[in-house]
Amino acid sequence: MSIILNHVNYIYSEGTKIAQHALKDINLQIGDGEFIGIIGHTGSGKSTLIQHLNGLLKPTSGEVYYNGRDINDKDFSRKELRSKVGLVFQYPEYQLFETTIFADVSFGPKNQGLPENEAGLRAFEALRSVKIPEELYYQSPFELSGGQKRRVAIAGVLAMKPEVLILDEPTAGLDPMGRDEILDEIARLHKERNMTVILVSHSMEDVAKYVDRLIVMNGGVVAYNGTPREVFSHYKKLERIGLSAPSVTYLVHDLFEKGYDVDVNATTVDEAVETILNCFKK
Amino acid sequence: MLRDITIGQYYPEESFIHKLDPRVKLLGAFLFVVSVFIYDNLLGFAIMTFFLGLCIVTCKVPLKFMVKGLRAILFILILTGVINLFLTPGTSVFSWRFINITKQGIYNTVYMIIRLTYLVLGSSIMTLTTTPTRLTDGMETGLRFLKFFKFPVHEVAMMMSIALRFIPILIEEADKIMKAQMARGADFETGGLIKKAKNMVPLLVPLFVSAWRRAGDLAMAMEARCYNGGEGRTRMKPLKYQKCDYIAYLILFIYLGAMIATRIIFKADTLFGMYS
Numbered sequence: 001m002s003i004i005l006n007h008v009n010y011i012y013s014e015g016t017k018i019a020q021h022a023l024k025d026i027n028l029q030i031g032d033g034e035f036i037g038i039i040g041h042t043g044s045g046k047s048t049l050i051q052h053l054n055g056l057l058k059p060t061s062g063e064v065y066y067n068g069r070d071i072n073d074k075d076f077s078r079k080e081l082r083s084k085v086g087l088v089f090q091y092p093e094y095q096l097f098e099t100t101i102f103a104d105v106s107f108g109p110k111n112q113g114l115p116e117n118e119a120g121l122r123a124f125e126a127l128r129s130v131k132i133p134e135e136l137y138y139q140s141p142f143e144l145s146g147g148q149k150r151r152v153a154i155a156g157v158l159a160m161k162p163e164v165l166i167l168d169e170p171t172a173g174l175d176p177m178g179r180d181e182i183l184d185e186i187a188r189l190h191k192e193r194n195m196t197v198i199l200v201s202h203s204m205e206d207v208a209k210y211v212d213r214l215i216v217m218n219g220g221v222v223a224y225n226g227t228p229r230e231v232f233s234h235y236k237k238l239e240r241i242g243l244s245a246p247s248v249t250y251l252v253h254d255l256f257e258k259g260y261d262v263d264v265n266a267t268t269v270d271e272a273v274e275t276i277l278n279c280f281k282k
Numbered sequence: 283m284l285r286d287i288t289i290g291q292y293y294p295e296e297s298f299i300h301k302l303d304p305r306v307k308l309l310g311a312f313l314f315v316v317s318v319f320i321y322d323n324l325l326g327f328a329i330m331t332f333f334l335g336l337c338i339v340t341c342k343v344p345l346k347f348m349v350k351g352l353r354a355i356l357f358i359l360i361l362t363g364v365i366n367l368f369l370t371p372g373t374s375v376f377s378w379r380f381i382n383i384t385k386q387g388i389y390n391t392v393y394m395i396i397r398l399t400y401l402v403l404g405s406s407i408m409t410l411t412t413t414p415t416r417l418t419d420g421m422e423t424g425l426r427f428l429k430f431f432k433f434p435v436h437e438v439a440m441m442m443s444i445a446l447r448f449i450p451i452l453i454e455e456a457d458k459i460m461k462a463q464m465a466r467g468a469d470f471e472t473g474g475l476i477k478k479a480k481n482m483v484p485l486l487v488p489l490f491v492s493a494w495r496r497a498g499d500l501a502m503a504m505e506a507r508c509y510n511g512g513e514g515r516t517r518m519k520p521l522k523y524q525k526c527d528y529i530a531y532l533i534l535f536i537y538l539g540a541m542i543a544t545r546i547i548f549k550a551d552t553l554f555g556m557y558s
């Protein structure tokens with residue numbers, strides 16, 4: 001069970017002067033149960049890339065395989081695919097439309113053909129996992145704050161119980177506490193349901209903390225693809241494409257240059273604390 | 283999907299027509315529309331076609347792109363065509379049961395389709411080669427004399443430029459919302475008419491909400507910058523006629539003169555002119 005991208009190219013408005021070659025020869029393999037981070041400068045093609053994974057965009061050339069089948073084949077059911085590959089868009093709060101929050105979250109499960117009570121159960125579960133207080137369930141989604149709307153929208157996709165969950169900058173514009181809550185919840189679902197998670201993010205700290213593998217996009221190509229440690233060891237080169245490593249990477253490198261014997265590959269705060277303490281214990 | 287709508291869209295290029303002052307293009311489009319309505323013989327048709335062809339070639343916008351815009355009015359074309367074909371009285375050439383096709387009907391159909399097609403092509407050359415800002419700038423400066431009659435020129439131009447600016451934004455937004463709902467299993471394609479209309483709710487509600495929000499934000503932003511109408515406003519890039527604009531004016535008047543002359547000198551023929 002996996003997603004494979006084979007020589008995928010995507011061109012917006014092909015054949016016109018305003019054509020935009022957004023993805024250039026992308027080859028990727030995403031295994032079952034992986035927690036993957038995608039980072040890249042704004043406009044590097046992250047959102048374009050993830051829309052290929054559930055068939056919303058069709059590659060200009062190349063193929064996308066889900067569990068060994070080409071998802072753009074004529075007889076492949078993309079509707080079914082979309083219930084297996086859940087995609088939370090950038091700023092998902094703008095897609096709410098129902099009269100109550102509960103009804104909005106049940107929209108996905110109902111489209112999957114689940115009976116009313118089952119869909120309701122899913123909605124209930126999803127809303128609880130994103131920590132929306134129960135007394136809000138039957139209010140209009142338009143009366144919520146921006147952050148709450150975001151949670152409801154994420155719940156709308158979680159309720160479909162996808163095998164693969166893709167989130168496009170789910171935490172942009174949230175307060176630090178809300179950000180941690182949402183990401184922790186996603187990490188929990190990843191562990192408990194063994195769900196594959198693909199997280200698009202601008203925050204190096206977040207990706208360093210949660211993901212197993214990091215894909216760096218730059219100008220429509222995959223610039224790096226490896227564990228956060230491997231990727232952040234190129235921190236000088238990352239700067240050249242408009243990105244940076246987590247702050248602790250800079251800290252440990254500075255310490256190292258000053259002659260302290262710390263592990264320069266520390267990428268999370270915990271790792272940095274450990275290596276610095278070790279260094280001073282010696 | 284929705285992005286295929288090209289009416290009113292700008293197509294960036296470096297061409298003679300792109301560089302022209304928007305006032306020239308506005309007048310040009312207006313004169314062309316007038317000429318589409320006054321021609322009534324084969325020679326006029328030839329001149330008109332030649333002029334339109336010349337514009338299409340010099341503006342460097344691919345013909346494919348323009349013809350795409352015609353698809354949007356295909357329904358209107360077919361409807362007027364059908365109405366003209368079956369409902370024009372005159373000398374019958376074909377009749378079966380209640381269907382009665384007349385010579386005049388055929389002429390009128392051909393004539394109407396040519397007119398509509400040329401109208402859309404002519405006006406889309408203007409919008410394809412002019413950015414919305416320049417278009418409304420041109421309108422505001424060009425129609426300034428209407429202020430004399432207490433017509434709110436600036437306000438109307440501002441409303442138009444905002445409306446024009448919002449079209450691509452709303453199309454993009456609709457595209458995004460549509461994708462987001464499709465990711466949640468929404469289906470916009472299958473089903474009968476009523477089911478299809480019902481399925482549009484998840485698209486239309488967020489779209490309206492966002493349009494209202496954007497309109498409110500924009501009004502607020504304009505007030506925050508002390509916008510209070512056109513009085514005393516200056517421009518960053520004031521419109522100024524260049525040499526090429528005068529040349530274009532000359533070409534336009536020659537064209538209009540030629541069209542009027544063909545109408546006066548030659549009698550209306552019935553091949554490409556209105557049957558009279």
Ligand SMILES: Nc1ncnc2c1ncn2[C@@H]1O[C@H](COP(=O)(O)OP(=O)(O)OP(=O)(O)O)[C@@H](O)[C@H]1O
Nearest residue numbers: 012013020022040041042043044045046047048049
């Ligand atoms: N609908 C579209 N039509 C035309 N071009 C587009 C469209 N969407 C994106 N692009 C172009 O494709 C390229 C990649 O865009 P994309 O949205 O994938 O970037 P991104 O990495 O998600 O950026 P961000 O971090 O800002 O979300 C950009 O150059 C953008 O201008």
Ligand SMILES: [Mg+2]
Nearest residue numbers: 046047090168
């Ligand atoms: Mg994006």
